[in-house]
Amino acid sequence: MQVNILLPNQIFAQLSGISNLIIETPSGSFGILPHRLDCITPLLPGILTYQCSNQEPQFIAIDQGVLVKTGKQVSISVRRAIGGQSLETLQQAVTQEFINLDEEQQALRAVLAKLESGFLKQFSSLSKQ
Numbered sequence: 001m002q003v004n005i006l007l008p009n010q011i012f013a014q015l016s017g018i019s020n021l022i023i024e025t026p027s028g029s030f031g032i033l034p035h036r037l038d039c040i041t042p043l044l045p046g047i048l049t050y051q052c053s054n055q056e057p058q059f060i061a062i063d064q065g066v067l068v069k070t071g072k073q074v075s076i077s078v079r080r081a082i083g084g085q086s087l088e089t090l091q092q093a094v095t096q097e098f099i100n101l102d103e104e105q106q107a108l109r110a111v112l113a114k115l116e117s118g119f120l121k122q123f124s125s126l127s128k129q
Contacts, residue, residue: 001034003050005060006077013060013083015050021074022049023067032069040068043078047090059084061094 003021005012021032024046048060065078082097084090 001032001072001074003074003076005048005062005081006075007081008079012078012081015052017052018050018074019053020051024048032074034072036069038070040066043067043076047087048076059087059090061090
């Protein structure tokens with residue numbers, strides 16, 4: 001199978017020669033083999049596992065998204081993805097990503113709070129006039 005993993009602003013990976021793929025969906029975890037019927041399914045955040053012939057399984061942490069399978073072509077569109085050779089290195093990368101997201105969210109909340117307070121001050125000054 002040919003697997004393309006797409007992010008909103010770039011192509012994360014283009015994989016070929018994939019013999020099986022395991023994904024997490026709202027209905028549960030299931031595998032995709034090359035001769036599976038065509039399908040489309042939403043994806044849950046989790047670990048995508050794929051394997052090429054005669055190689056060890058590879059892992060990619062993905063955020064929510066959608067999978068489309070047509071023939072031997074699989075397109076996966078997700079918000080974020082992090083690749084790793086082993087589950088241990090992947091866990092470290094995901095942990096670091098969550099730390100970075102938490103810092104970004106705190107900064108965003110501070111900016112939004114300033115915007116809200118500025119808006120309320122302007123609104124209250126208009127109502128006094």
